[in-house]
Amino acid sequence: MKATGIVRRIDDLGRVVIPKEIRRTMRIREGDPLEIYTNSEGEVIFKKYSAISEMGENAANVAEVMYKIAGCPVLIFDKDHVVASAGIPRREVSERRVSAQLEGVMENRGQYFCSDGNSNNFYPAEGIDRTAIAALPIISAGDVSGAVAFMTAEKHSEANDLQKSLITAASQFLAKQLE
Numbered sequence: 001m002k003a004t005g006i007v008r009r010i011d012d013l014g015r016v017v018i019p020k021e022i023r024r025t026m027r028i029r030e031g032d033p034l035e036i037y038t039n040s041e042g043e044v045i046f047k048k049y050s051a052i053s054e055m056g057e058n059a060a061n062v063a064e065v066m067y068k069i070a071g072c073p074v075l076i077f078d079k080d081h082v083v084a085s086a087g088i089p090r091r092e093v094s095e096r097r098v099s100a101q102l103e104g105v106m107e108n109r110g111q112y113f114c115s116d117g118n119s120n121n122f123y124p125a126e127g128i129d130r131t132a133i134a135a136l137p138i139i140s141a142g143d144v145s146g147a148v149a150f151m152t153a154e155k156h157s158e159a160n161d162l163q164k165s166l167i168t169a170a171s172q173f174l175a176k177q178l179e
Contacts (some may be wrong), residue, residue, distance in 0.1 A: 018046070027080055050078035051178045052138065052146045058177055059084035066170050070163045072133065072153035075124060076174070078146040079106065082125055088151065096125040098147070106137045106144045113159045120157065124149045134159040136171040140178035148174065 008016050018028065026048070028034070033049040052059055063074040063086035073087030082096045098106075102124040105112055112135040114120045124132045124147070135149040148171050150163055159167075 032079075048080065050080070050083070050146075051140070052076070052078040052174070053081075053083050055174075055177055056083055059174065060086070062170055062174060066148075066150075066166055070150060070166050072163070073130070073151040075132075075149045075151060076146065077102065077124070077149070079144065083146070087153070088130070093125060093128060096127055099123050099126050102132075102135055102147055102149070105135055106147050109137055109139060109144065111136045113164060115158055120152065124151075133157065134163055134167045136167050138171050138174045138178070140175040145175070145178055147171075 004019075004022065006019055006022070008019075010016055022028070028048060034046045035049045037045040037047060039045075059076045063076050063084045066074045067086035074085065075082050075088070075093060076084040077098055080098055082093045085093045101122055104110075112122055112132065114122065114131075114133040120131045120133065122132045122135065123130075124135055130151045132149040132151055135147055137144045138146045138148060148167055150159065150167055
């Protein structure tokens, strides 16, 4: 834990303002849920809550099944990071941040399907040199909770009908698990 040098007072309703700079760098948006932790030394710690991270084992199982059926690597994200993967070494993708491109897909509740492998430049995670052939948000109870992405593989450089159906089903399945 590192000190920021910022001091805030609690108001009469028990609220504390998290400075804009911290919210921006930590990608905390209005309405985001925060978990509150305390310890015996009097520290209070706020951590972004991620329902998808809480169901990490289920997400990993979904990624593994998708990888086996579709034959291309899979990444599952919460709103900020990779939480599960299959077909790519964990150390390569673990905790990588969501790219601005994928963040845009999630915010717009859109979808991405690569139809021409030669012009694919959709990178769903920062610091990974693999592109995605398909990406869909996970929408649960009207809120975007994360995303699912199929990554390029030797055999697949664009999304086929099976992969489009599979990623749609996986997105809906994960959303249902969150409800």
